[in-house]
Amino acid sequence: NAGVTQTPKFQVLKTGQSMTLQCAQDMNHEYMSWYRQDPGMGLRLIHYSVGAGITDQGEVPNGYNVSRSTTEDFPLRLLSAAPSQTSVYFCASSPSSSGYTFGSGTRLTVV
């Protein structure tokens, strides 16, 4: 198993550009989530999904969209990038009965 795979690992965007952060897992996990990590702020939940076709907002959803068309994939879309979205983004997945496995992260810089 590859686990949770995130692409790209690094990205620089200009303000106003859009992009999609990819996340895929091969463990047949029901739950998937996106977090952002900023210094001193811990891990803040952006959006999460409890199964294909089901998504919900987390703590900081503004400026981000998600969809879950398959069990394996959970892409995060930035509609119009802003400098405040500069962060490290982690995707995570879990089965219903245990904790999350995190991807290796995407470091995003918006200039």
Next chain:
Amino acid sequence: GENVEQHPSTLSVQEGDSAVIKCTYSDSASNYFPWYKQELGKRPQLIIDIRSNVGEKKDQRIAVTLNKTAKHFSLHITETQPEDSAVYFCAATLGYGGSQGNLIFGKGTKLSVKP
């Protein structure tokens, strides 16, 4: 929604001493409490978790305790070693159902173990 407070934000101990990190949560319905360790530049990794029907859980040098009445849970690391140096995060959520995806984290504790 759930809110998780974590203390202290930094903790420095001598090798061999014990370390304790404490968290409180706001939603009395929360029933799943994992702890994650994040080394510098790495992803968070699950080290131990506890559910609300259990008061304490141990795994070698690591233990977690839960007080449902007071809505707080703690991580205990005994006989600390330099490789325990990392940032530790607590989290809370409603498990066993559709809300388990809504895992809310504390802001983290940076543990430094001095040789």
